[in-house]
Amino acid sequence: MSTAPINPSTSLQAAQANVLASVTAECTLLNSNLKTIYLGAFDNWAQNVQNGAIPNTNPPQPPPGYAVAYYDDPTAPGVEWAYPAQNGPVVCALPPIPTEPPPAKTQPIFQGNGSVMNVPPDDTLPVGSIVADAQGQKWQKTASPTPFGVAYYYARM
Numbered sequence: 001m002s003t004a005p006i007n008p009s010t011s012l013q014a015a016q017a018n019v020l021a022s023v024t025a026e027c028t029l030l031n032s033n034l035k036t037i038y039l040g041a042f043d044n045w046a047q048n049v050q051n052g053a054i055p056n057t058n059p060p061q062p063p064p065g066y067a068v069a070y071y072d073d074p075t076a077p078g079v080e081w082a083y084p085a086q087n088g089p090v091v092c093a094l095p096p097i098p099t100e101p102p103p104a105k106t107q108p109i110f111q112g113n114g115s116v117m118n119v120p121p122d123d124t125l126p127v128g129s130i131v132a133d134a135q136g137q138k139w140q141k142t143a144s145p146t147p148f149g150v151a152y153y154y155a156r157m
Helices: 012-050
Strands: 067-072 080-085 116-118 130-132 138-146 149-156
Touching (some): 012 067, 012 080
Antiparallel strands (some): 116 149, 130 138, 138 149
């Protein structure tokens, strides 16, 4: 009885080497994509911090990257196969944490009469904010639609 010679290109070792090469290349692509997704999420978070919407105390952390891992073939004891597992080092370093903007200043109320006052040019307070003038009177920022757009003013409370 004659056995055919083993073709090295179809041997178990060749198959494992091909799988390892494929998984190694796949890990590189997965890590590149994961880094792009993470940096996009970090940039969105940083913009919210810079806009004053959220504090800079809880930045998104870089996720672990993909690395080649191995599992035992249940049909062939002692044979291991490579696969990508997300248990490698982080995909990139944490980018610099942005600084929070300074708090909005309470603007002095410049002109008006006893019941309404103009909004100063650099006023950044949202509608509904309440401020006190030098005499201790309280004023609330208000908005009212007009034919020319929205009018913002302070109304005495």
